[in-house]
Amino acid sequence: MSGMNRRRITSKELAKLAGVSSATISRAFSPDSRIGSATRDRILAVAREHGYQPNAIARSLNNQRSRLVALVVNAIGNPCEAEEQQLLVHRLQARQLLPIILCCADHSDRLQLMRLASTYQVDHVVVFSDMVSMQDAVDIFHTTKPIIVSFEPLENESVSSIRIDGAEAADEIIDKIVRDGKKRFAYLSGTNSSWIDKLRRKWFADALAKRGLAFEAQAFGDYSYDSGFKEAVLLLHRDKVDAIICGNDVMAIGARDAARRVLGKNTPDDIAIVGQDGIAMAAWDCNDLTTLSLDHVAFIDAVVELIERHDAEVEGPHSITLTCTARWGSTA
């Protein structure tokens, strides 16, 4: 029985074994279907005995629902995204939905990648990545009734979106740093110019403007520790800033290490460093990061909510807004 490399049995073959038609086999596996309970039990028994399970590919072709969900992400190696991905995958699996991961960061042709995934007739698409344009995603997944969940709202499209508001929390954080006497601020972006990045930067820029300040310098990394480290060295040495707002937590940790190791400056006295995302790692004792935090569970709840509305055929695009909070550590 174990490990035999035999071909998977088909519904028709099982039908012969159980002395019924293949239609009845199908009905035995559809929860609410007109079928005698005795017949069903017998079929399920025979099925278990022969290791039969309905072919999901054939089933998907027939009823136009694949139970596959495409997750468009930057990377799965970066903890900043990974925690949310983990939560979402968990929720999807609980609903018998299977996630297909599309990693954009290291793929040269992201559109081709999305096109490939779209041919699998995925039921839903969740775009986390800020490396693809929403418009491209909408165009490629135009099929059936896709919902695209993302930060970026597209007003005139049938796309649901989750909006993030961190203005207030950013204001709190800037307030504290200014009161601590810091004067020269820098923003360290994660991407060259994504919608998300611009939005986040604006929260802090507005908070600075309110106090008659502005970013003295701007640098661009790639959401990695190394880029945070490298860019921070430049910002601190060349631009003489004393506060760095980072596009995510991982870069903030890199920046903190750079300040300490290369420049000999410590947080929060010599320099203030702020992260964004509020990942678990940021709260580790060795990091203790001040960060603009988003409630991951609430965020994924919102994603699932949108997916469910979509499944329930609720009309029109939907939008949910979430608010960030400041999480205080010893770096600012």
Next chain:
Amino acid sequence: MSGMNRRRITSKELAKLAGVSSATISRAFSPDSRIGSATRDRILAVAREHGYQPNAIARSLNNQRSRLVALVVNAIGNPCEAEEQQLLVHRLQARQLLPIILCCADHSDRLQLMRLASTYQVDHVVVFSDMVSMQDAVDIFHTTKPIIVSFEPLENESVSSIRIDGAEAADEIIDKIVRDGKKRFAYLSGTNSSWIDKLRRKWFADALAKRGLAFEAQAFGDYSYDSGFKEAVLLLHRDKVDAIICGNDVMAIGARDAARRVLGKNTPDDIAIVGQDGIAMAAWDCNDLTTLSLDHVAFIDAVVELIERHDAEVEGPHSITLTCTARWGSTA
């Protein structure tokens, strides 16, 4: 054109538009197929115009290859696995293969999860997780010609495996720690009793035995920072150990923080701490971990190698052995 919620066009409909039969459409999309190049060009043009792409579900049903790969992992949130996953996903995508992720850590019924994935006729299965037994995986994915790649070798099955040898590196590390004067060792496991965990523990246990020593204490975590922190407090306080070998790097960082914060002990003078995996984070300036490291690229190279052998229909199970190296930091 953009974002219209229209139904996806089918091969037969496109055939009508292009004035050919649906068979010819199919051939236009199969690279090596007897078809006039003029016809193909015309078809591809019409296809692009109408946004046609062959339905991968139907294609999979027909030719028995789904181009889907199941990745059975513990979690995607944990950096220790995520880096390898990221590399593998990248390599798969380059081959036009799509990964389906199965997260075992938070799913109550892992067998049911694997059964679900197996109904999608995945072409390959890669088992990273140590939370499912190999035998279960083999039984569930018995279909067609699956290859299961994993640490655990199953001699009498048609299963390919990757074996990891860290004995020598563990010996080096233990040697250094013993010469530094440490006497009481503890092992902090990641899982209660997985094959991988036992193997790793044995490398260090053997190295200790060679020097007339043994583990004085043993604890069980769950590969997370918090569990590393919590268990280390117990090990240090209750069991008075002065060296902790951890099942992965994240727990090692947790243990290091616990020693410093709760007990006021520093590495490597008061206590030695060793991780395993060699993730990027371990080398960050703030961590600088001594760890039993596996070359991630070589590991994923091996996985891809096995997948390719399988695609090429090379007979029989294969096995590749990789060797770990010691990566020195300031924690031991």
Next chain:
DNA sequence: ACTGTTTGTGTAATCGTGTGCACAATGTAT
């Protein structure tokens, strides 16, 4: 006993492609 409803099952069409076979058209060798 007769009509009408409910229940369980089989038949056959369908989902969208890929491909073996047949066949026409074209090219090539004698």
Next chain:
DNA sequence: ATACATTGTGCACACGATTACACAAACAGT
């Protein structure tokens, strides 16, 4: 000019399930 190999295309079936429809059996109500 005839025979034969090659190329390009259409027809029809297969892949493995779901489901509308038909129909027999069982059952209810008067």
